Amino acid sequence: MGRSSSSAASDFPLRDVPVGLAEPLRPHLEAAALEMVQEIQGLVPEYARPADSRYGRRMRWAVEQAVRLFVDAFGRQDIAWDAVTRIFERIGAHEARSGRSLDGLQTAIRVCGQVACRRFIKDARRLGWSLDTLGLITESLFVFLERVASAAGQGYARAQGELAGERERYRGRLRDLLVMDPPASAEAIEELARSAGWQTPRTLAAVAVRPDPDRAVPVLPPAFLADWHAPAPYLIWPDPDGPGRDRRLAAIGTARSAAIGPTVPPARAALSLRWARCGLALIERGVLPGKEPLRCLDHLPSLVAAQSEELLDVALGNRLAPLMALPPHRRDALSRTLLTYMECRDNAVAAAERLLVHEQTVRYRIRRLEEVLGGVMTDPDRRIELLLLLHHLVRLDPGDRRLSPAGRGRAEGPLPPK
Structure with a gap:
């Protein structure tokens, strides 16, 4: 969270609320948590799970923990923030790993705040709280919700970073698997593609490249699988004859020289790479033009003769x-x-x-x-x-x-x- 528990407690308005105000609230904490969960499920479709499901039970447990910690903080200087922040960091991380955005979780946190405000207003009337006391409690509630949301965001960001690194490792393995000779099975390619978050195309082309040492590595669409740092760098270009071809071709063209192998099914990517490298070798010999990315199929006589x-x-x-x-x-x-x-x-x-x-x-x-x-x-x-x-x-x-x-x-x- 960036601040210690003690420093966080020192600027928390709830520390000035009398400790005794918490006691009349405790019998109603479970009901408050249940109301929050019901409203969350009504407003956030992805959280509308059966109450007796594992997801439903864990959601209710998390809300109850947050409610209980807030009430326990009345009049205290030593608030155990770590207990609740860890819960919401894990929730944020779970949302990232599930492929969801933070929108649903942020909505759920706002809903909890709205329910808590309504209940505190009723409690103020029932228990005779002063306006100053109600103000301190509601102000503390917004500080608390901000910290909870921040913890969820940090957990989400950390998990996204881990997922990105893991996905990049899978992409590297997939790229190497595609150009194996003999080729890998379609099932192996598909399984690794799912782990890499890569949609297996109907066709692809391998591109042999020679990066320009004086220029930055080109920024390509995520669908490309690239190995710019190999001794013989290459790319995998999915659906090279599909929409956006000219724009992607221009991006590849920022390399010093490039040769595009024939378009083939994914299982024949090694063949495409073999001919792409042959085309690149002829560019570097000065036999074929290299100002623009070269399409090998446009130079069949030279490629066949070169072999x-x-x-x-x-x-x-x-x-x-x-x-x-x-x-x-x-x-x-x-x-x-x-x-x-x-x-x-x-x-x-x-x-x-x-x-x-x-x-x-x-x-x-x-x-x-x-x-x-x-x-x-x-x-x-x-x-x-x-x-x-x-x-x-x-x-x-x-x-x-x-x-x-x-x-x-x-x-x-x-x-x-x-």
Whole structure:
């Protein structure tokens, strides 16, 4: 309560009331407590429990204890505040753990005060109290109720802090459980989600992030599960394709770089995280753009090729040997032109716009490639293979066979770092 029992008693007006005034009240304390409980149950729906229930009995006991302590304090300097404050601290804590606000409890305390005031006015008439005596008693009642309400608030706040810490631990365990490989069962996920106060979504996406060391960690909605301090930080984004996507995307974008894995059911979160981390690695290599959070499904060729670089590297010398035999500057221009041309559905005009060259230049290079590669370019069964090989050669070159810097178009960004 912040003050000792003795100091609290010293400024309590009831100490100046004659001790003998308490005796005529004692036979009526049980009836007063019962009246308070009945009015509380009539005005506060969540407290309307059967009188013989465990909750009903405990509520009546708490009210009786408070009533009895108040009357016992008449004319006393040594009031045992701790006895009643502990009761209401526990009640406040119980309300927090039950997920209720303090509104109901505060209403119940006000109701008790109203009932007590009515009864004291009747007692004043019945027992012939002076107005000064009645004033001291009612003033003391309001001080008493304020202290009781304060104790309940402190218990509530303390329990909320404990619950928040406990819930955060559950959230951390849930986050780690979701990305386990092999995946945890749906039942295990659901059980831990309930303990964490997290509503299991229909779909989610994992987001691999690299926090900006010069900026504060982004503030995200509570639905996100985040581990910003892991060696490889990541987030769990529930319902990433639902309402509010752009706003949440902007919040993620305050990280230095981020890659969003594919949207999957909760049981496949590990898959989403695996691809998100692959996307982040390509951002950090300079292969993929990183100014905005990157959606991995928008860059499938790069991600697929990145997972097979060793195989594609070996295949280049076998499948595209004539092209690889050319000098680097010629190989660079022809490879880039052919990849862009194929990505533009064999449209020379569109490819020229992307490469920032004249369309006749594109057509000349395609004819030259037809001479170099022969039937590979026109074989429909080899088209996907050719696209993957070119994508690896142009966009994911590992460094020992790097394309010449002069051939890299301005619109396509800088070379990946060595």
